[in-house]
Amino acid sequence: MSRAFVKEDRPDTEPLPDLPVSPHPNYVTPRGLASLRDRLAALQDDLARLRARPDRLDRLPERAAERDIRYVEARLRSAILVPPGDIPAGEVTFGTRVRVADEDGQEQCYEIVGEDEADATLGRIAPHSPLARALLGAHVGDVVEWRRPAGTTSLEVLAIEALPC
Structure with a gap:
């Protein structure tokens, strides 16, 4: 054989x-x-x-x-x-959608969601990602520094809202 x-x-x-x-x-x-x-x-x-x-x-x-x-x-x-009702208003936290502008004025929206729901192509990021860590705790008008491999970028927080149910 x-x-x-x-x-x-x-x-x-x-x-x-x-x-x-x-x-x-x-x-x-x-x-x-x-x-x-x-x-x-x-x-x-x-x-x-x-x-x-x-x-x-x-x-x-x-x-x-x-x-x-x-x-x-x-x-x-x-x-x-994390139900939407448990999310504090006016602060970037888990379960929020945040609109930001970079130094060139380009606007982008991100949703801070769970790992299994995260999808960069849809703007959904996990809370422990570098971008989410930079945004968490920010308020409208704050400028945060996002450290990434291509260099540090400043992002201004323009709007924050809780994700819909």
């Missing part, structure tokens, strides 16, 4: 190693919590579809789905919901 057909590594039924979980507190907005729940339901549907396949010789997709489900379940268990 050819060595190519001999399986010498671990059994095909062993679970994949868990995905790393962030050491930061898992603050979530209502939208972020709903998104995690939707993601869990979609993963569970995917796993059911994978288990219903007539040809299940390759179990890797099932093991990957199981690993992803364990990750999302852990994120849901550790979620700390």
Whole structure:
């Protein structure tokens, strides 16, 4: 028999190693919590579809789905919901949308949201990101320094509002 057909590594039924979980507190907005729940339901549907396949010789997709489900379940268990009513007015905090202007007058909006909800392309940033750390605690009219690899940028806070539910 050819060595190519001999399986010498671990059994095909062993679970994949868990995905790393962030050491930061898992603050979530209502939208972020709903998104995690939707993601869990979609993963569970995917796993059911994978288990219903007539040809299940390759179990890797099932093991990957199981690993992803364990990750999302852990994120849901550790979620700390921050309702919009708990957000102080007039200050950049978790769960706020902030409009800023840079030195050239270019305006940009950012939302400070949970890690699982963060998406730079949508202007959603995690609270422990360098930009969020620069903005947290600021008020309208404040100028903050954002230290980034390309150099330090000054940002003036123009507006702050709580995120909608």
